[in-house]
Amino acid sequence: MEHILSYLIFFPLAAALFILIFFRGGKSSMWAAFIASVIEFIITIPLMANFDKNEAGMQFVEKAWWIKSLGIQYHLGVDGISILMVFLTTLLTMIAILGSFTYIQKRQKEFYIAMLVLETGMVGTFLAMDFFLFYIFWEAMLIPMYLIIGVWGGKRRIYAAVKFFLYTLAGSVLMLLAIIALYYTHGQITGNYTFDILKITEQYMMYGKGFQLIVFAVFFIGFAIKVPMFPVHTWLPDAHVEAPTAGSVILAGVLLKMGTYGMLRFCLPMTPYASIKLMPVVAALSVIAIIYGALVAMVQKDIKKLVAYSSVSHMGFVTLGIYALNQAGIEGGILQMFNHGIITGALFLLIGLIYERTHTREIADYGGIAASVPVYATIFLIFTMASIGLPSMGAFVGEFLVLVGAFEAFSDWAILAAIGVIFSAVYMLWMFQRVLYQSLNKRWENLADMNLREVIYIFPLLIIVFWIGLYPETFQSYMHASVAKLVEHMNTVAVAMK
Amino acid sequence: MDFMLNLQSIFPEVLMTVFGLILVVLDVMTSKEKKSMVGYFGIAFLLITALVAAPPVGGKYLGFNNMLMWDTFSYVFFVIFALAYTLTTLGSVEYLRDKGILKGEFYTIMFFSILGMMFMVSAFDLTIFYVGLETMAIAMYVLAGFNKNEIRSAEAGVKYFIIGAFSSALFLFGMTYVYGATGSLNYIQISEVLQSGMLADNMTVKIGLILMLVGFAFKISAVPFHMWAPDVYQGAPTPAAGFMTVAPKAAAFAALVRFAYIALEPAAGLWVPLFSILAVLTMTYGNLVALAQTNVKRMLAYSAISHAGYMLIGLVSMNPEGYRAIALYSLIYVFMNIGAFTLLGILKNKGMVEDERLESFSGLAKKNPLYALAMLIFMFSLAGIPPLAGFIGKFQIFMAAMKADLLWLAIVGALNSALACYYYMRVTIYMYFNEPEYEVDATVGRSAFITSFIGVLVVLIVGFFPSAFINFVKHLIV
Numbered sequence: 001m002e003h004i005l006s007y008l009i010f011f012p013l014a015a016a017l018f019i020l021i022f023f024r025g026g027k028s029s030m031w032a033a034f035i036a037s038v039i040e041f042i043i044t045i046p047l048m049a050n051f052d053k054n055e056a057g058m059q060f061v062e063k064a065w066w067i068k069s070l071g072i073q074y075h076l077g078v079d080g081i082s083i084l085m086v087f088l089t090t091l092l093t094m095i096a097i098l099g100s101f102t103y104i105q106k107r108q109k110e111f112y113i114a115m116l117v118l119e120t121g122m123v124g125t126f127l128a129m130d131f132f133l134f135y136i137f138w139e140a141m142l143i144p145m146y147l148i149i150g151v152w153g154g155k156r157r158i159y160a161a162v163k164f165f166l167y168t169l170a171g172s173v174l175m176l177l178a179i180i181a182l183y184y185t186h187g188q189i190t191g192n193y194t195f196d197i198l199k200i201t202e203q204y205m206m207y208g209k210g211f212q213l214i215v216f217a218v219f220f221i222g223f224a225i226k227v228p229m230f231p232v233h234t235w236l237p238d239a240h241v242e243a244p245t246a247g248s249v250i251l252a253g254v255l256l257k258m259g260t261y262g263m264l265r266f267c268l269p270m271t272p273y274a275s276i277k278l279m280p281v282v283a284a285l286s287v288i289a290i291i292y293g294a295l296v297a298m299v300q301k302d303i304k305k306l307v308a309y310s311s312v313s314h315m316g317f318v319t320l321g322i323y324a325l326n327q328a329g330i331e332g333g334i335l336q337m338f339n340h341g342i343i344t345g346a347l348f349l350l351i352g353l354i355y356e357r358t359h360t361r362e363i364a365d366y367g368g369i370a371a372s373v374p375v376y377a378t379i380f381l382i383f384t385m386a387s388i389g390l391p392s393m394g395a396f397v398g399e400f401l402v403l404v405g406a407f408e409a410f411s412d413w414a415i416l417a418a419i420g421v422i423f424s425a426v427y428m429l430w431m432f433q434r435v436l437y438q439s440l441n442k443r444w445e446n447l448a449d450m451n452l453r454e455v456i457y458i459f460p461l462l463i464i465v466f467w468i469g470l471y472p473e474t475f476q477s478y479m480h481a482s483v484a485k486l487v488e489h490m491n492t493v494a495v496a497m498k
Numbered sequence: 499m500d501f502m503l504n505l506q507s508i509f510p511e512v513l514m515t516v517f518g519l520i521l522v523v524l525d526v527m528t529s530k531e532k533k534s535m536v537g538y539f540g541i542a543f544l545l546i547t548a549l550v551a552a553p554p555v556g557g558k559y560l561g562f563n564n565m566l567m568w569d570t571f572s573y574v575f576f577v578i579f580a581l582a583y584t585l586t587t588l589g590s591v592e593y594l595r596d597k598g599i600l601k602g603e604f605y606t607i608m609f610f611s612i613l614g615m616m617f618m619v620s621a622f623d624l625t626i627f628y629v630g631l632e633t634m635a636i637a638m639y640v641l642a643g644f645n646k647n648e649i650r651s652a653e654a655g656v657k658y659f660i661i662g663a664f665s666s667a668l669f670l671f672g673m674t675y676v677y678g679a680t681g682s683l684n685y686i687q688i689s690e691v692l693q694s695g696m697l698a699d700n701m702t703v704k705i706g707l708i709l710m711l712v713g714f715a716f717k718i719s720a721v722p723f724h725m726w727a728p729d730v731y732q733g734a735p736t737p738a739a740g741f742m743t744v745a746p747k748a749a750a751f752a753a754l755v756r757f758a759y760i761a762l763e764p765a766a767g768l769w770v771p772l773f774s775i776l777a778v779l780t781m782t783y784g785n786l787v788a789l790a791q792t793n794v795k796r797m798l799a800y801s802a803i804s805h806a807g808y809m810l811i812g813l814v815s816m817n818p819e820g821y822r823a824i825a826l827y828s829l830i831y832v833f834m835n836i837g838a839f840t841l842l843g844i845l846k847n848k849g850m851v852e853d854e855r856l857e858s859f860s861g862l863a864k865k866n867p868l869y870a871l872a873m874l875i876f877m878f879s880l881a882g883i884p885p886l887a888g889f890i891g892k893f894q895i896f897m898a899a900m901k902a903d904l905l906w907l908a909i910v911g912a913l914n915s916a917l918a919c920y921y922y923m924r925v926t927i928y929m930y931f932n933e934p935e936y937e938v939d940a941t942v943g944r945s946a947f948i949t950s951f952i953g954v955l956v957v958l959i960v961g962f963f964p965s966a967f968i969n970f971v972k973h974l975i976v
Contacts, residue, residue, distance in 0.1 A: 136884040173912040180900045
């Protein structure tokens with residue numbers, strides 16, 4: 001248990017190196033990567049089991065000097081905000097790899113290596129407690145994702161890959177400057193020059209108002225691009241549509257969460273003054289994302305693009321919840337991050353597997369296929385409902401909490417956001433109807449239904465969706481303490497500001 | 499005692515001269531096919547010098563009436579030059595053989611250029627500096643035009659010579675003004691005179707300094723004094739171009755740092771704004787033009803210009819972090835840029851011509867995955883993407899700028915590195931995302947393999963464990 005976080009981070013990388021050196025064939029490396037991702041997932045289980053839910057601070061902390069002369073540490077830790085994200089990452093990576101077995105036909109070995117390297121980057125980003133380390137992982141994710149979209153993607157993959165890369169990069173290089181600014185400011189205040197995230201957070205009271213606003217703005221732009229929030233969301237539909245299934249699953253499931261995670265970890269605790277001051281702006285942007293994303297999703301002709309835009313809308317709920325700055329809102333936001341990863345991940349997998357059979361994603365090309373693929377139709381229906389936020393399923397709990405929190409904080413925006421929930425029912429159900437019902441398109445009469453492998457990889461997601469919906473406490477219990485601490489922190493500042 | 503100090507201050511250069519002369523003799527003795535031996539001996543000599551001449555941490559040998567200084571700063575840059583030489587030599591054998599220009603002179607001249615660079619870096623006096631500068635520069639002109647069978651290379655040599663001579667003349671002209679006004683060519687004495695404030699509005703010294711700084715700007719190819727650079731880098735034999743973008747530039751930067759920090763410290767108000775503007779222009783212009791290139795060698799040439807711009811940020815930061823960042827950046831740049839040039843040099847289209855067009859990289863990932871992976875790593879490192887070494891260099895530069903409250907300059911630098919990413923990525927796009935279009939041969943020979951392997955290894959290791967490199971430059975004092 002002692003170095004479990006390091007194992008979590010570097011096991012996939014080691015596996016990738018192992019595959020690079022010792023495997024020749026695509027098939028064998030595919031299985032090796034899958035086994036590695038299963039082992040990686042299994043490592044998260046003792047982590048979840050041994051996590052002390054009553055402890056608000058960091059757990060399983062690992063600390064060692066890395067670049068001592070600059071005050072850079074190899075510092076890892078996990079708390080209630082990040083633990084679910086780690087779980088989500090390892091789960092979705094495993095599923096995405098299994099879901100790529102037949103989808104990826106060329107250069108398989110490279111693909112699976114890229115997936116494992118990507119996993120290292122993602123897990124590392126959630127666990128890093130040193131700014132420098134965090135930035136390295138944050139950026140390191142870009143290269144494998146860039147390759148995944150660019151090599152194995154669709155027709156306009158190059159455009160999408162480059163756009164994804166440059167958007168994220170532009171946001172994060174500015175973030176780097178904010179990190180350095182925090183480093184120096186913290187150093188000047190305490191005399192201790194360090195990139196330690198927790199130590200820098202401790203001094204939040206000492207940072208000047210103007211400084212906070214600038215740092216907040218820079219961080220926020222970087223994270224908003226990743227989320228993505230309106231108006232910097234335009235890379236997302238391109239990237240999602242062009243990426244191979246596994247890429248879309250990881251993008252929607254994990255990468256978008258990095259942005260909101262960053263807001264929770266950095267924006268709120270380090271620049272609380274700016275966060276409170278700019279709360280209305282973020283709320284407005286979130287609501288715009290919710291409504292705008294839903295409206296644009298409604299008119300899409302491509303299923304994948306529709307789900308991509310629905311992500312913009314759903315992630316709007318997450319940011320709205322986080323910036324409600326109260327227990328319900330933040331917990332709802334985190335839960336919704338998790339839900340969105342599971343549900344959208346599943347939807348992308350489902351779209352991917354039907355695309356493998358039909359080679360089209362145009363909604364108009366489909367119609368009535370429910371008759372030939374009943375199992376698929378049933379599962380698709382469940383996830384459609386989950387995405388809409390039907391009670392008894394995960395997203396309902398998340399959205400409900402977000403709206404509760406939002407009503408408390410800014411009721412006007414909450415009302416508008418609630419309308420977004422209705423919109424999501426419109427586009428999802430309409431899409432579902434056009435794809436699976438109506439008269440059967442003759443081309444798909446002999447469409448093969450889901451096979452065992454496909455059912456297997458969807459199954460865990462199915463269970464989790466209902467689990468959260470029926471007994472969210474299992475998942476929420478992880479975050480109570482950490483979120484309570486964060487909310488208390490924000491309240492102290494809010495009181496001090498008055 | 500005085501004699502000992504003098505000797506210690508010049509000992510490395512004396513040693514290098516002796517070794518250089520031995521190389522000339524060796525060149526005569528080796529048979530035509532074995533000329534690469536001369537290069538290998540050069541590596542051995544550099545290694546010996548590096549081992550023998552290492553100063554103790556914080557040790558300083560200032561000799562010849564404060565004209566020459568051998569200290570950690572000189573030593574670190576000497577190591578940088580030696581590494582550049584070593585990598586270039588290892589990576590160039592096949593290229594030179596294919597081109598029919600595998601001659602001992604290539605290595606001997608490169609070796610002597612390092613001697614010049616050492617004088618530049620350890621100079622505490624403008625005369626010494628000038629002697630070093632010319633020694634280095636003449637060697638460079640020859641290297642640029644080394645492939646005399648090829649018109650482009652010959653043109654590069656002539657162009658470099660004319661513009662180099664011109665900029666040297668400007669520098670010399672400025673030097674005489676400074677001498678006339680301050681009565682000295684010694685850095686320390688110039689600084690003392692400037693400090694006394696008597697020259698606050700002395701036009702002579704201002705003109706002199708500006709002319710000298712322009713001379714420097716030529717040498718580091720800062721915009722708008724960069725015009726020679728792309729043509730020269732493109733025309734020169736590829737390994738030589740790799741060397742040129744790295745070693746002479748590092749030398750000029752190191753000398754500039756010494757001169758600026760020691761002699762011009764009191765005149766910071768004059769040169770800091772000047773070089774800040776040059777930094778912005780250099781970064782932005784280099785990147786924008788590189789974006790438009792379809793020839794990879796030319797693109798790398800423009801990117802080399804933009805890298806000079808980043809390094810200028812370290813200079814204008816006016817703090818120890820700044821010059822340490824420059825040293826670190828140069829050190830890292832050796833590995834990634836020479837690596838990239840080496841790989842570029844072995845790319846052949848239909849086995850005939852050296853092929854540098856972007857299209858020729860199409861689909862290389864399929865045909866030669868290791869080549870493509872190495873190139874990918876170099877490109878992303880040059881772009882400054884973590885966890886590769888190039889990022890550490892940029893990070894240190896930004897740290898220095900932020901420390902100096904040059905937020906605006908850091909922002910310009912950061913946005914520029916995002917911009918630069920696009921053209922570096924284009925190479926990877928062609929290699930990984932496109933189908934092969936041409937009969938391109940990218941067989942990596944043994945010597946090129948060694949160079950690129952070392953390059954990749956260092957870029958990765960420094961990316962993950964930069965401590966050793968950071969500590970290496972930690973004790974630098976100008």
